[in-house]
Amino acid sequence: MRAEAVPRVLRILRGYAFTIAGIAIGVGGLVTLGAMSERIVRFIEGGDRFVLGQISVAGRGMGMGAGFTAGGLLPAATVRAIAAVPGVTGVQPQVMLPLNPSTSQFLTLTQELVLGLDLAVLMPNRHYRALPVRAGRFLRAGDRRVAVLGASLAAARGLRAGSRLTLEGASYEVVGVLERMLTAPDRFVFVPIEDAREQWVAKDQLLQTVLASGAAALTAADLNTGAAVGWAEGEDPDAVARRIRERVPGLNVQLPSELSRLLRSSTAFFSALLVGIGALALLIGGLSLANTMAAAVFERIRDFGVKRALGATDLQLAREVLAESLAVTLAGGLGGVALALVLGGAIDGWAARAGQELFDFSPRLLAGALVFSVLLGAAAAGYATRRVVALSPAEAIRRGA
Amino acid sequence: MLRATGLAKSYRAPSGAPIRVLDGVDLAVRAGELAAVTGASGSGKSTLLNLLGLLEDADGGELWFGDERVSALGRAGKSRARGRWVGFVFQAFLLVPSLTALENVLLAARYAGRPAAEARRRALALLEELGVGDRRDHYPAQLSGGEQQRVAWCRAVLNEAPLLLADEPTGNLDDANGAVILDGLRRRAHAGAAVVVVSHHPEVAAGWGAVYRLREGRLEAA
Numbered sequence: 001m002r003a004e005a006v007p008r009v010l011r012i013l014r015g016y017a018f019t020i021a022g023i024a025i026g027v028g029g030l031v032t033l034g035a036m037s038e039r040i041v042r043f044i045e046g047g048d049r050f051v052l053g054q055i056s057v058a059g060r061g062m063g064m065g066a067g068f069t070a071g072g073l074l075p076a077a078t079v080r081a082i083a084a085v086p087g088v089t090g091v092q093p094q095v096m097l098p099l100n101p102s103t104s105q106f107l108t109l110t111q112e113l114v115l116g117l118d119l120a121v122l123m124p125n126r127h128y129r130a131l132p133v134r135a136g137r138f139l140r141a142g143d144r145r146v147a148v149l150g151a152s153l154a155a156a157r158g159l160r161a162g163s164r165l166t167l168e169g170a171s172y173e174v175v176g177v178l179e180r181m182l183t184a185p186d187r188f189v190f191v192p193i194e195d196a197r198e199q200w201v202a203k204d205q206l207l208q209t210v211l212a213s214g215a216a217a218l219t220a221a222d223l224n225t226g227a228a229v230g231w232a233e234g235e236d237p238d239a240v241a242r243r244i245r246e247r248v249p250g251l252n253v254q255l256p257s258e259l260s261r262l263l264r265s266s267t268a269f270f271s272a273l274l275v276g277i278g279a280l281a282l283l284i285g286g287l288s289l290a291n292t293m294a295a296a297v298f299e300r301i302r303d304f305g306v307k308r309a310l311g312a313t314d315l316q317l318a319r320e321v322l323a324e325s326l327a328v329t330l331a332g333g334l335g336g337v338a339l340a341l342v343l344g345g346a347i348d349g350w351a352a353r354a355g356q357e358l359f360d361f362s363p364r365l366l367a368g369a370l371v372f373s374v375l376l377g378a379a380a381a382g383y384a385t386r387r388v389v390a391l392s393p394a395e396a397i398r399r400g401a
Numbered sequence: 402m403l404r405a406t407g408l409a410k411s412y413r414a415p416s417g418a419p420i421r422v423l424d425g426v427d428l429a430v431r432a433g434e435l436a437a438v439t440g441a442s443g444s445g446k447s448t449l450l451n452l453l454g455l456l457e458d459a460d461g462g463e464l465w466f467g468d469e470r471v472s473a474l475g476r477a478g479k480s481r482a483r484g485r486w487v488g489f490v491f492q493a494f495l496l497v498p499s500l501t502a503l504e505n506v507l508l509a510a511r512y513a514g515r516p517a518a519e520a521r522r523r524a525l526a527l528l529e530e531l532g533v534g535d536r537r538d539h540y541p542a543q544l545s546g547g548e549q550q551r552v553a554w555c556r557a558v559l560n561e562a563p564l565l566l567a568d569e570p571t572g573n574l575d576d577a578n579g580a581v582i583l584d585g586l587r588r589r590a591h592a593g594a595a596v597v598v599v600s601h602h603p604e605v606a607a608g609w610g611a612v613y614r615l616r617e618g619r620l621e622a623a
């Protein structure tokens with residue numbers, strides 16, 4: 001009996017070849033759409049992980065500088081003061097400048113920015129010890145006059161690793177382009193902080209005057225607009241951020257959780273979009289699957305009549321249908337997953353030439369799609385069976401003739 | 402063994418008007434008896450057999466298997482009664498197309514809960530006896546009409562049910578094979594079953610029971 005089971009299942013499946021193909025197409029569509037939304041989820045989570053990985057601080061208005069970005073200056077002494085706060089493990093000074101002076105002076109998520117990083121300090125972000133590079137490399141300590149570009153900015157300007165870029169009259173070599181993150185860094189130009197400071201001074205007449213007079217005792221190391229701050233293992237980042245706020249005056253300190261909330265509201269559209277895509281995929285794939293499965297049962301209406309005439313009870317028939325629908329939806333589901341992997345792989349292979357990746361076939365998606373199809377298939381088959389056995393055997397036989 | 406009183410059945414014509422097919426049929430067939438039903442095409446023979454086999458509910462009347470009033474049973478009870486009491490030969494054979502000849506025959510045992518190994522031995526012997534033993538692994542589509550009819554016959558008698566209802570079981574057979582089945586009907590009666598056969602060969606019942614004619618919704622002795 002056991003030895004006969006495998007060929008028996010294979011034969012049942014052959015009888016349902018058309019149904020299995022139909023289910024495979026439905027599940028394939030569901031998985032490809034699902035994989036696209038998984039990709040978007042990964043993007044959004046990536047941005048979220050970034051802001052949750054560090055405490056961002058900015059200098060508060062000292063009336064210095066041109067008032068762009070958050071406006072303030074974060075002198076070297078303040079950076080040292082932050083580093084001395086208990087729970088802080090690393091402070092990376094940064095200079096953030098608008099790339100295009102004609103755009104708004106306020107920091108927005110769509111603004112193109114130059115971000116100068118102090119490469120002598122490790123990136124303190126817990127989740128990103130380096131930003132994900134798609135082509136070329138990221139900045140290294142000792143670099144000068146080189147730039148790494150965010151994906152959108154690079155695409156918009158047609159720049160690649162190896163291209164050259166002029167910033168404030170100086171020529172930079174593009175050494176790398178980042179992966180798309182669907183967040184602010186997509187529009188950033190990353191440069192060594194020394195280069196960013198030069199750009200800042202070049203942009204800012206007032207700063208030039210102050211530096212020349214020596215009145216404010218400013219040195220180059222004082223020219224920071226903000227810093228990324230890391231915290232020690234086991235510390236609560238929000239608590240560390242509050243501690244910095246209390247102990248170091250003249251700072252804007254962002255709580256990671258607050259920034260995360262801010263970011264989430266800015267990615268709300270994408271979240272809604274992917275919920276929509278997912279719902280649509282479930283609906284279309286699910287309807288197609290349920291319809292195919294129910295049709296397969298209705299197609300056998302005469303056989304149900306015959307089996308009931310031979311004494312089959314509703315329970316016996318339900319068990320048969322359940323076993324068959326399980327085998328059929330599992331086969332169709334696996335076929336659909338394979339179809340989606342092949343299709344998505346082919347499209348991604350093509351998209352990779354443009355540096356894109358459209359699908360994320362995560363294990364949870366594939367497992368979810370299979371479980372969903374099996375459950376829905378069983379439900380649809382069960383529903384159709386109920387309809388069929390509600391008829392008298394004679395009526396079922398007549399209708400199936 | 403089988404007792405029907407006042408069985409009535411109406412269908413609706415496509416126009417919506419009722420067609421009274423059976424209008425108070427009384428029939429009693431004792432164990433060991435073979436009743437033959439004849440009648441013009443469309444007179445309601447298959448309808449009567451469907452009612453007797455619990456394949457359809459009558460609009461009125463009562464049906465008894467032994468001392469069990471099966472017409473009063475619920476859905477599940479009727480299913481079980483079909484499996485336990487009835488062997489049915491359909492006019493249109495009605496083999497399940499996705500199953501082989503042998504598997505079709507074994508279906509009867511599966512739902513009646515008979516032991517599989519014993520059923521298999523008996524099924525093979527029956528197929529052999531009817532001359533379709535070498536066709537046991539064929540699917541219905543690979544069988545001739547007469548071969549399908551013989552397989553359907555094997556399925557109906559596999560369980561040796563106390564009630565055998567056969568709707569023109571020789572309709573597609575040559576004389577020799579037809580004779581085998583007519584002989585089979587008598588043997589079932591001899592073994593103690595109550596047999597009702599719709600046939601254009603009412604002489605099958607000679608010496609075994611009554612011959613009836615169905616006309617205008619009623620059974621009359623022929």
Ligand SMILES: Nc1ncnc2c1ncn2[C@@H]1O[C@H](COP(=O)(O)OP(=O)(O)OP(=O)(O)O)[C@@H](O)[C@H]1O
Nearest residue numbers: 412413414420422441442443444445446447448449
């Ligand atoms: N589901 C139905 N709906 C409407 N009318 C029906 C239905 N089933 C049967 N009839 C009608 O009932 C009558 C009896 O049909 P039945 O099949 O019982 O005849 P029969 O005596 O077996 O005929 P035959 O010898 O041709 O097999 C026919 O006139 C048929 O048109």
Ligand SMILES: [Mg+2]
Nearest residue numbers: 446447448492
């Ligand atoms: Mg008929």
